[in-house]
């Protein structure tokens with residue numbers, strides 16, 4: 001097998017992993033806000049309760065051959081399910097290509113790095129859909145991921161992988177990330193006697209800090225996230241013609257900032273350092 005075709009096969013496996021985890025993500029989005037187990041019982045139709053057969057659980061394809069309806073009761077199944085699966089499949093392939101740019105880089109440290117960043121992308125995407133649908137960010141996707149971030153940074157450092165922060169930088173990143181939002185919540189409360197942002201956002205930025213370090217990681221993600229959030233908030237305000245309190249879910253914007261940082265962080269940081277001359 002040539003190096004090119006081997007690389008294609010590896011990408012195919014990465015995509016397959018992504019599709020399967022995308023399927024699991026649908027379960028997380030549906031069950032975690034209700035504190036139900038994501039393992040047991042198996043998936044069932046929300047309308048009639050019929051357990052879903054393994055062959056009707058194949059990512060993306062099952063929805064197509066069922067034509068978007070439950071096999072038992074014919075209730076429609078949301079196209080969001082196959083879309084989440086497909087989107088995470090694509091994201092996983094892009095991540096693999098980003099971390100492992102050619103077959104020469106295919107080794108244990110790079111695979112561990114792909115899995116480590118993959119965990120984060122999974123958490124971000126699952127968090128985004130959960131926050132949009134249920135207005136909460138489950139701890140599993142934010143603060144509980146911090147030990148995974150720090151542990152992964154330590155493991156990658158031990159393996160000699162250079163594209164991740166050291167575990168010390170990871171700990172500082174998590175502390176600074178959570179601390180910035182906690183300070184913002186505290187400051188806002190002192191002035192207005194109400195909470196401006198959610199604690200979920202603080203826990204989320206703590207997790208991002210564990211993956212990307214405090215500087216420029218946390219600051220870059222915060223800058224991208226709040227810029228997008230403000231643009232969205234202002235356009236919403238103009239559209240409604242009100243100047244009342246904004247109800248912008250900040251978590252998804254922070255998550256988008258983290259995805260941008262995962263793929264283009266180094267380039268963005270370089271551009272900024274040229275602008276401001278540190």
Ligand SMILES: [Zn+2]
Nearest residue numbers: 045048070073
């Ligand atoms: Zn049904």
